[in-house]
Amino acid sequence: MRYHEPHIGIAAVKVLEALGFEVVLVRNRRCCGRPAFSQGNLDAAAKVGKHNADLVNASTSHVSPLGSHLSTPPILFLEPSCWSMFVEDYCELKIEGADNVAKRCFLFENFVDDLLAKEPTVLRFNERPTTVAIHPHCHAKSIMNPAFMGKLAERLPGRKATVLDTACCGMAGAFGALAEKYDLSVQVAQRLLDNIDDQPAGTEIIASGTSCRHQITDLTNTRPKHMAELLADAIV
Template sequence: MIHRQYPAAPAQVYLFATCLVDLFVPQAGLDAVRLLEREGLTVHYPRQQSCCGQPAYSSGNPEEARAVARAQLDLFAEPWPIVVPSGSCAGMMRHHWPRLFEDDPALGPKARALAERVFELTEFLLHVLKLDLAARAPAGQPHERVVLHTSCGARREMGTREHGVAMVDALPGVTRVEHARESECCGFGGTFSLKHPDISGAMVQDKIASACATGCERLVSADCGCLLNIGHAAVHQGAPLPVEHLASFLWRRTGGEGQA
């Protein structure tokens, strides 16, 4: 696990929802807000936020990534934590935004200060809010067997696999099962899936087959890119593998389903 110093639980936070949540899985963003608000936090959502810049950055276009990041450096002006329901986007903001501006005497310090306030959602729930999921979960829920998928960026840059594991394992009535290809990439990789569709397709096929072999009832992940890739491929293959964002899974399993 990647160690860092965690602040005391704040009264207010920012949400950086990510473009995939905004456009394709808005329910995950709403459920992330509900999880935070239920703990008494006020959640602020700067409407001018956009992409974290990762597609451009990982495609070898740092200038385009720098322009995307520059447009957002002033959106999070208050010294509140920035909570991100995506390990890969959080990794981009925390580790790569400072590198994009490391030679800029004005924007460099601003990017580094912002990066220190970036937390992936489960990391924030576990280490900052110290959320007791077992105390939140109502009795009598049906048992579920799930596999947890952690994106490559979340696993290797943010070290948040351990946070997701801790959150899922704390839920009564939930059994997390591991599979042989859990640590492998799902094949999405942002623009990788567009540039190398045959390789990407083979990778996600292996991932789905390995997950289904466990007899799990669903796959949960904190990264929407992976969820969209795995979920759509499973439907295309006719595989019995429904997917759910971890924020929605945690909200549902702690009695939040149907709440406003």
């Protein structure tokens, strides 16, 4: 996201700063290790995981949300597969300090929704009657109930949101990028594509995963957004 979709990170920062947070990017961080982990290269995944866990555990307090002080700054993720790596797979790899790291890690959408549930008037959003269809990421669905994503979208006045009953988008990380897996990838995506086709004209499609967004873009005439973009665009 730092290099391919920086606009999503910029949108997330806009939302978080509007909520009163100081946003800091962890320096010297490395890939979460998901690509290596998904290919069975556990040693490589554990190596970068240890590096990242050590960085996080060494971080100090400097975040002030809504005028309060946090002794352990939360760590937010825009990509669900990276988030699940930190909260589940680092522990499975038995990385030292992984349990403490996991407690501080939050999916962006869930973190923002929890805050707005406690402080519903802290942000002002524009009113725009439109439908929003949300494709939840497989890694998010494996850990939490994605129903809250629809409620989050409907915090924006005039929006009517649906969390689509979809399965995997077919990309599964690098799987769908392989030439020999393309046909199978498209077959797996068909349920998602049918759901998108059934949406009213003008529906905004939301997908948290970068692979999901690329698959939807490639196989439809739709340019899906991340939830951070939907929220940032609506702030007044």
